[in-house]
Amino acid sequence: MPTDPFPPLELDSLLASSLQAIERVALEPMQLLDIAERLNAAQRPHDVAALYRHWLQHCQSAVNYIVQFNLGATLTLLGQLDAAEQAYRAAIAQNPRFAQAWFNLGALQERQQQPQRALTTWQSILDEQLVDTGEGRELYLMTCNAIGRLSEETRQLQAAERALEASLAADPRQPKVIQHWLHLRQKQCVWPTYAPPAGLSQGDLLKASSPLALLAASDDPGLQLAAAMRFVRDRVNAPGTALAPSGGYGHGKLRIGFLSSDFCLHAVSLLTVELFELIDRAQFEVYGFCWSREDGSPLRERVKRAMDRFVRIDTLDDAAAARCIREHEIDILIDLHGLTAGARPDIPAWRPAPVQITYLGFPGTTGLPGIDYVIADRYLIPDSEQPYYSETPLYLAQIYQCSDRQRPVAELPSRAACGLPEDRFVFCSFNNNYKFNEAMFDCWLRILQRSPNSVLWLLADNPWAQANLCARAADRGVDPQRLLFAPRVAPAQYLARYAAADLFLDTYPFNAGTTANDALWMGLPVLTRSGRTFASRMAGSLLTALGLPELICDSLQAYEDRAVALAAQAGGLATLRERLRAGRETSVLFDTPRFVRDFEAALKQVALGVR
Template sequence: MIKARGAARRGETDAARALYREALTRFPRNSRARAALDALEAANANPPPDQLDPMISAYRAGALDEAVRHGTRLAEQFPQSFAVHNLQGAALLAMGVLPAAEAAFRRAILADPDAAACYNNLAITLRRQNRTLEAESTYRAVIARHPEYADAHYNLANLLDLAGRPKEAEVEYAATVKIDPGYVEAHYNLGNLRAKRGARAAAIDSYRKAVTLKPDHSDAYNNMGGELLLLDRVDEALDAYDRALAADPDNTQAIVNRGKALVLTGALPDAIAAFRKAYAINPDDRSALLHALFEEAHICDWSNRDQYALTAGSAAVQPFATLPFVDDPEHQYRRSLACAAVKFGAGPESLAKNLPDPAPSADGRIRIGYFSADFHDHATMYLMSGLFREHDRACFDVRLYSYGPAREDDASRIALRRQVDAFTEIGHLTDVQVRDLARDDALDIAVDLKGYTRGTRSSMFGQRLAPVQVSHMGYPGTMGHPCIDYFVADAVALPPGGEAWFSEKIVRLAGCYQANDDRRAIVPDARTRGDWGLPERQEGPERQQGPERQEGGFVFCCFNHTYKIGPAEFDIWMRLLDRVEGSVLWLLRSNEWAEANLRQEAAARGIDPARLVFARNVRHGEHLGRLAHADLFLDTFNVNAHTTASDALWAGLPVLTLSGNQFAARVATSLLHAIGLPEMAVADAAAYEAAALALARDPARLADLRAKLVENRPSAPLFRTADYTRRLERAFAEMHRRRQAGLAPDHFEVE
């Protein structure tokens, strides 16, 4: 009886009749079996097999037109036949003749109101006609009748997900796998929804169940690798990607993701090969090409740089990877808009409905939350540690939310904990849980310190952590999404008119937008130039002979990341080495391939590769101390020195930059204005080369610049941390005031 009822619910009426007949053979007096069989016989009135079988055979053979012709004839002869109408509906649905398929399924349901599969097919037909609410109602009706019907739960989940209702969809996928633990795609889709909301461990569990059931499920392995990578379990992620590719060698997304994991291991050539393989398989995957170009920039392989023009449309790639290739704020704005549409999703309307409104704090303080993965010994913290130290805690409740790896023994982290009201680890929380935490903490302002940089979780700001949200210090450009209200800048880094290429409202601080710490320790370097592989300075009266004398031992330096170095800068640098006898270029050691490529590029320009000297990484204070051995810092163009420029100026080393167009290409100009050396920011490449050559030939002028730096450092705005903090606090107070007054965010300036 149980099997018969189940078969009937699934629409398997022939099997149900056979089971009821078998039951009656054994128990002839079973009135319930007799009634059920009679109902099936009366309701279905199916044609005899010799008439129905040709329709079934045609359907199974894919001869849908023929099946429909058989069905039309049989429906006239057997108008109460469930089998005919249901099969007719299935054939019409497969052909895409949706209104007729709907009519056939409705006739089938009239013939057998308990046919769960037919309700399911009707709902599919309604959904394909974009009648979403009717489809949902139909799925829910069949679930109400047959709560253990897994397919209905699964299809309802798909519908809810497509309709932008992921929370409800997740409930239905979970119900599906509870009813049928072997439902592979339900496990997979449940994993996808868990991944989207940041429930990484739960997502991995779902993916593992999917691949256990279906070991060749390439996409499940790929997506599992993505979650493992976000948890910094790189080796496990690589294993997952290898399994994805064993199942499907042409899974380009898995190839790209494997490349990303290889980047984290430092295997850059292997990563580049992976990205280029994905692009070769699918030339439409321009994000794979951009990944390849960005990592080629890291190893200073410029051979394919002209391919950047082909990457238009690669929306899913974080715009940070585009900065080194084009100095164009409009271009970067468009890239951010495209990326944000993928990363964030929700638009202004949904954000407005979901805006938190915390009550004023009991002590009157403005509650500020800073969010980052870099609250440790990191470049951003070298700059910002002074801000946290100087914050006026009587007026501001300052909270840090860290989603980077736990580093409890990190000295910077330990110091930060003492300087703020709260330090909370959120790396294990989903985006929704972070939102709930931030709202429980009643934040007035949430500050994103990462933006589109590696390790970011800026998408959590799409959940609206606070009524005011600010982008500051992390990414030198727009986020391109309405969930970020303000971007902190200054009038030099972002001149008037630059607002056009930002989705945020611009807050311009007097002096410089960049935070700095006026207590950064400089560890005096006891080593000589020779210890670093640099030529010794020429001493004595001959150094004072005329501006045309070529100085021996002159050290040009650039400690920027290698991805910022392009052929335009390098051409100039090599011409300078050629014209300044005995000079060298001191660079930061990044990776072995960059060193080899830069030496090769030098040789191609007629310069002895030995004149490129690479410095190993040392602790930050020691790095500041060794900068005394350099004579002039040469900046890169499309992406300037940011922290590295502040390092140089703090250490007393003059910086020469070219003032570009996009924000990332104007940061060093802002720093130079704020330290009182605006003349060191020039307008074009010719002026840059001429200035560098003149300074290399004029030690007296260079000495004057060094003296001016020493003189200006205590008084110029760049390194007055307390003054900077008060300006930023006034900016936060104005943002908060506008919000409290019911005013929309708008541009403003802070003196």
């Protein structure tokens, strides 16, 4: 056993003598800091705080601002946030240009759930030039990046972009900063998104791009696989040994675990809740492993009720969460996250289940070493594209996407209630704006030009995207007033809106997923373009299941021509609507019990491989 370098009795004696020396003003500042360091190494923060406070009560020194700063850091560690704030402010009062104290104060304000105060504090560091790109470069970058991160979290997207751009101007070699900067530009429809700032090339941007951002930027499956593998290399810690036995457990009922932070009012739960409810309990036990927010929504309560066991893992680190799953002897773990925001890829990396599958959350290959299969259908992942997936496709018999037939729908609104003209053809696209790109939006504008009695109804995602889309329309000779923006509403009202539109225009290369399912459920035809990647074939998969292949195009020109033709031929659109209404009752897309049986059959198939 190694000897403790700081035995408790020795530290107790040192602390007592130090406090006496402070009262006699017989302790030098460097001695104080050395004693505090020894106490910190012994994990005695309460004693460190007492030591600093005693010094400040008895000693006047030019370096007391450093002692106040250290006291603030110690009190923050102890969770005494109000007292920590007082200490930081005392440090600043003694040395107003002490930038690190300002930075820590901002971090403390964020922790106190005061994001705007934190942003103001951090911005003052830059405004007062307390740091620069010379000597204080590291703190300058930290400040810019903190402003960028928190501004993004509070949906101040333009301010976030500016802060990260300033950071990249000081140091372009920051891949994580590039990643967020790019996605912020996508969200605001700043085009060209991949215009490199000084010191970077387009290749640098592509290398730093997140797998999610690339879904909307490229239909190259090789590029998407490379992005996923790079993410795994940089962010995932794969342990050397698996937690679960490779041969399985031999349970009479297969234990299926769903892993997600989206068991709340989220697109994933909107699709999957009836699947959870209908899984045959004679053959399966259903577990939910959750780190979702408690949003109080009826959907969250419905998801929880649908699980045989609902296990919160938000207080566990990834290794402990994986051990928790292993202790429940889960036969098949289904990760509903993939590489989306909030994912915890280190959990499946521990391999807590003998068979691990990715489903729905991320529409592409994950590159995750712990994932064996991706749930798909033959349209979604053709045989020719299988080499671009790190997972083995687990093909369902009919359709990869499940549907909820019980989704609530509000009373259908009139066009006037939606702010729409009664006598115009209404194209709509309620996809998130980050899925838009120059080529797709310009195609939509050409459709408007060729269909003069039409408008385009979009989601009011954020004001910067809205302004940029309107400016783009004006630049292309389309009256911006023909772009109409719908605010976000509750799911029931959102679904009801679809009754007021004539044709849904899908995005490419990142198709609508849940959004396309919603539109089709509400009887609104969806026009899509299919490509090579998972994300670019989602809507085509749904339309194939509905028996509406004529709404699937293989080029933007075909897409544009088809949209114009449908807007001009009311009879053709009426026929499509009638087939869609019939398909709601008869197609495999909305036959959820049949989907569940196919889903169960696929799970039993892979479970047999480990028995």
